[in-house]
Amino acid sequence: MSTFGTNFRVTTYGESHCLSVGCIVDGCPPGMALTESDIQPQMTRRRPGQSAITTPRNEKDKVEIQSGTEFGITLGTPIGMRVMNENQRKQDYGNQTMDLYPRPSHADWTYLEKYGVKASSGGGRSSARETIGRVAAGAIAEKYLREAYGIEIVAFTTSIGNEFLFPPTPEHPSCATNPEYLKLIDTISRAKVDEFLPVRCPDEAVSKRMEDLVASYKEKEDSIGGTVTCVIRNCPTGLGEPCFDKLEATLAHAMLSIPATKGFEIGSGFGGTQIPGSIHNDPYIKAPATPAGATPSGHPSVQRPRLTTKTNNSGGIQGGISNGAPIYFTVAFKPPATIGQAQATATYDAGEGVLEAKGRHDPCVVPRAIPIVEAMAALVIIDAVLAQSSRAAARSLLPPLKGVVPIHGKAEAL
């Protein structure tokens, strides 16, 4: 099904060649200022063909809100959104390449096996165009998280091919133990990331090497993959459900649902498997005092926790539940399947042949994936925030427990 989330629920529709793509966002809190101008920037960041000199006012992929707001205020009812497809013409069928061959590592063949009907675009909903609805919904979620909690979500490129922002070393098999990395995690902003267009890797030298690498693959009519790291700062504690819906599990679900992804790691990740527990464990320390009125939302109900951790190998999540430290994770993207080179493969009826794709192809999807990663992160977090605020609100109405559940040796109601 094409639905994500329980409390903040997004349902998307649309494929490459239909009339429009879009989504319905159900469960958006009422009373929030919201217009298309809150949504368009991320739509534009997602568009192909961007560079440092891209004009900021890109009229393509223009989102139209259909419902759920009045006078620029959310009503709490479903928000319909729509973006027209420019190329609405369905492909005519005929003796064309796309009709003969399922493209290798595309979804053409698996869609046909699944549905028994071949869309003219081949893989139908597996098109990158489907992600438009996600980015639009994510922008709404982000706005709420920012206004209510001051949550910041920033993604950036951490590797392309074998060019890494933080290459693994014997000392740091995971960059989670590298203080430089943690400092970056704590401070990186979207504005900073976009200074490094087109690759969006916030380091001048590495960014240049990545750009060159992508160019070399483009020249060879080949493609290459990479990784995106995303950080979520200022999350309240208590997000995530124990057991099946741990916060890292829903983040992994969200990220692996993005086209072309092959992996996900939270905190110390795969490298963390090589670090001894004595180093990997994150000891607790007293949290620094928050200046009065520091809460971005200005609401005293958003309290900062008493403790934080000295290190952050956990990536802000312990036992599936957020601990208030920055949440960070990395997502792997494969090399795009569409390449200009000829490929020996089989036709739908199992005949041997050679497929040659024509036209412009994007040799690396990583930079454009960044707003999509941010959008999916926002959808996960807002869903968890609404679940937890329901639980906290429910508990707050119960009579206080008297001396039954002590901590640190004293009989103290929690």
Place this chain on the structure above:
Amino acid sequence: MSTFGTNFRVTTYGESHCLSVGCIVDGCPPGMALTESDIQPQMTRRRPGQSAITTPRNEKDKVEIQSGTEFGITLGTPIGMRVMNENQRKQDYGNQTMDLYPRPSHADWTYLEKYGVKASSGGGRSSARETIGRVAAGAIAEKYLREAYGIEIVAFTTSIGNEFLFPPTPEHPSCATNPEYLKLIDTISRAKVDEFLPVRCPDEAVSKRMEDLVASYKEKEDSIGGTVTCVIRNCPTGLGEPCFDKLEATLAHAMLSIPATKGFEIGSGFGGTQIPGSIHNDPYIKAPATPAGATPSGHPSVQRPRLTTKTNNSGGIQGGISNGAPIYFTVAFKPPATIGQAQATATYDAGEGVLEAKGRHDPCVVPRAIPIVEAMAALVIIDAVLAQSSRAAARSLLPPLKGVVPIHGKAEAL
């Protein structure tokens, strides 16, 4: 919420010190032979303290079916299952270590932040004991998948610390391109894996090195992580929903919901980001003919597809949908948080101190995680199988399309 799956839905209950742990399995197909003896073996494989000489009849963690079967046949109604806790005594509160300190990288503190109530066991449901219900449910799912489709699910240890079964090399940044690895994926069995107890890594030399490594961490009262790879063979094509519930997304969700996991990768995974598209793409070839009657279920309705892929960097999934090739993925497990070494950390009320845990601790959870990975894989696959069989059954009742949706130039109903 503690529920997993839509069509085959598992709800678990229980924490360390309560009366029992268990689950309800809803949506199990009716008419399948099922008794406790189908479930117990995986329960036993999950138990601590196993080795090659473990007696096969372990009376601990004995599962009792409460409902949903009669005369050893599933009725199609919910199957309740229960396993008694041996240590039902709740901890008395007092001036104990567990009351003073949230254990670093455990769930003690995040649970308290989430629920405002401290369970005597600290992290409540984050206990490894919670996985009992998953393994029981997974065993039922597996039986169905085996009987109806001949699906085989096998997990094994691929690394502990820096000891790898297939270390990454410049030639093979992902082992997905290594023919030796693919051969292992195609042939490995549970019986073979269990020949290599206690570490369950199917290579004598590597297994020995891993065992030594674990022993060295045990001696230091420290701990270490590792990775588990799991393969699912004989999956039908068409599993997985496009968009949010891609098959790799639900697998990632399932795996990251297992306690102590830090990462997931499907097919070529993180290493695959370094492989050019021209190599990474999996070309199609004609599938080898299946011998008559080869379908394990003996039902002609389970057909093998016409095409397969020459390589399998996709890990059996393209565009979020299974293509019939073996599905394989790897899961990262962190070093266990409970270590014997003293740790400088803070108390609940932010005082500084040193926490010393006593008792026997497992220095590496990887070998025991194997049946849990297999169980969660089975739960994902059965849910996808039931969704897809509903779709296929629904389509089969429609009047055939006449010449509308052609493939390879001919007007042919699909």
Place this chain on the structure above:
Amino acid sequence: MSTFGTNFRVTTYGESHCLSVGCIVDGCPPGMALTESDIQPQMTRRRPGQSAITTPRNEKDKVEIQSGTEFGITLGTPIGMRVMNENQRKQDYGNQTMDLYPRPSHADWTYLEKYGVKASSGGGRSSARETIGRVAAGAIAEKYLREAYGIEIVAFTTSIGNEFLFPPTPEHPSCATNPEYLKLIDTISRAKVDEFLPVRCPDEAVSKRMEDLVASYKEKEDSIGGTVTCVIRNCPTGLGEPCFDKLEATLAHAMLSIPATKGFEIGSGFGGTQIPGSIHNDPYIKAPATPAGATPSGHPSVQRPRLTTKTNNSGGIQGGISNGAPIYFTVAFKPPATIGQAQATATYDAGEGVLEAKGRHDPCVVPRAIPIVEAMAALVIIDAVLAQSSRAAARSLLPPLKGVVPIHGKAEAL
């Protein structure tokens, strides 16, 4: 949330004064012929101002399919649908009646209490306009049910005020025991119902009396309620889930979700509480042979059951599961809350006053509710059909049970 169904899932959006209303239909079986012309007729039947002489080509409320089909064939992907709102102008706020008074028995006040934001239309999503998305989705569901199973769904007016098509009598406290009623249930068609516009009660004399009654309320600037009965014929057996999602429970849910409904009864209903069990029980009889090829879908997989019931007080459902007999139920609609008469009531800030609504008001919603009742019935049935076909398909792949579950004394696999 604005979502209905699990396997065939409809999500709607839109209120009175926004840009458009519409829905996303997810889970429609692939490979079905579908264009706007399949959907428009029910949209048109739902429009106000219809009579026997209404032109068949009503250009208002024109539905546009956004996605999910190509060349008039469903792809199996989400179907987006949109209907423009004509009056998109939001009401300016000011010292107007609607700003001062919550209208009695409307949703103005409860919406404000719920969301803390007042939509210009008062009750926002409680508008009858919201039902457009339901009718569009229902038309798609109906087409599938008709093509695959030959299912027919027909609703008609059974009472307006105290004018009844079958008034309760001491002999028949429920019309379920009246053979005349059962004969109507078995034969009524939509074409027949629409012969009796505007009231849609298929009896000339009663229809005339109802029309006069409505006219008398219109004259008094008052309003009146009534009941709609709906029959679903040719349903397969086995629909409905035991326990919480019994078929009558999901039908009741669907019907009470239609604006202005106050009650639901299945089969003998409330009157059935007065009938002794010895009469109320439906004895089994051998089902009449179905002529070869009689299945409308032409698919032999849709088999008619061996037994049927002699009477049908159960309304086609026993133990929450369909038994193959016609399913019929009745829905109560209250008198419309908008009346021309002056009403003494309170303002939002609890001041006393008199509210006078101006303009044209519909004195009875019953006739227009008919396509909405049919749509919601179709959504319930298709969801149940897809759930049951998944179960049946899953079971069919298991090895046959040998002599374990006998019926009538013989060891016979079922």
Place this chain on the structure above:
Amino acid sequence: MSTFGTNFRVTTYGESHCLSVGCIVDGCPPGMALTESDIQPQMTRRRPGQSAITTPRNEKDKVEIQSGTEFGITLGTPIGMRVMNENQRKQDYGNQTMDLYPRPSHADWTYLEKYGVKASSGGGRSSARETIGRVAAGAIAEKYLREAYGIEIVAFTTSIGNEFLFPPTPEHPSCATNPEYLKLIDTISRAKVDEFLPVRCPDEAVSKRMEDLVASYKEKEDSIGGTVTCVIRNCPTGLGEPCFDKLEATLAHAMLSIPATKGFEIGSGFGGTQIPGSIHNDPYIKAPATPAGATPSGHPSVQRPRLTTKTNNSGGIQGGISNGAPIYFTVAFKPPATIGQAQATATYDAGEGVLEAKGRHDPCVVPRAIPIVEAMAALVIIDAVLAQSSRAAARSLLPPLKGVVPIHGKAEAL
């Protein structure tokens, strides 16, 4: 599926002849005092064979909490509950009546059609024993609603056969317009209801007539139906979701999921269709001041609304959302299908025959259904309360709207 609710989610298991019946309650707010003694009273009220002289300590159907509490406090984690079956012996198959005949108006035949497997008890989960899990879960929900909001839920018998507590009259086609009825709704308590055992109709004369009527059916080896009315007092405003999950829709779903139900009506119900809008509309009046500290939970966050309605034909719900007035509804129960009289019917293989059931049969289920109705009402309300508290909590964190959404002519933030 056997799951009810989204935020407070109940999953039940068990049929007549298995080891135990029970449920898992997921989403119970943490920090609430809870032991078996909070649950047992409703379990006992549900048991057969009760009368005014029933001993209060009935040891049958004893519930055991398995998990989710410690030291009598809820942890917020899933609460497993179990009740042993006394008759765990599955029926042997043989040439018995139950093997030959599907019992008329039972679920024997529909279950067989659905699952293809015959449970020894015939209709498997359709057994009244399945309701045990509901009552246990409902008791937990009720406790929360009472402690946090002072909500009271009371059900009572309003008719058996043609004996009515409030028979419909020309003046009052619905008792909703009868002030006597509304007074009863406002004041009735469970203690009062149980004074009128065995029928639980709170009027001495009517109760006596009902008792005699039931006795006469018992003598004839026949059965009879009736209705139960339920009132929910002190509900907060704002409960219920617009569109598909209107509060009356989820109540209807819940009630029609109880075995043997045939109808549901909210507020004025079916009778209300005969009342003109000018009488049926509920005008607003200023709500009476609540005495300081009157909120049972003692929490100032539970505020009483500013307005209430003068009449209550709406049954406390407008536009699908609670308005703070008492919510009341009526549920129809059919005559039990099990009767002692011989019935001419067909065997499973369509042979003609006569079925004679032996043993003790309950001629009327209405009185025992009362705690089940209350339990299901509690499950609906707690789910809606948690959804709404999440929404309200989410909104409360947003910056206040400035002068954008006015009411009554003034620019006022809501």
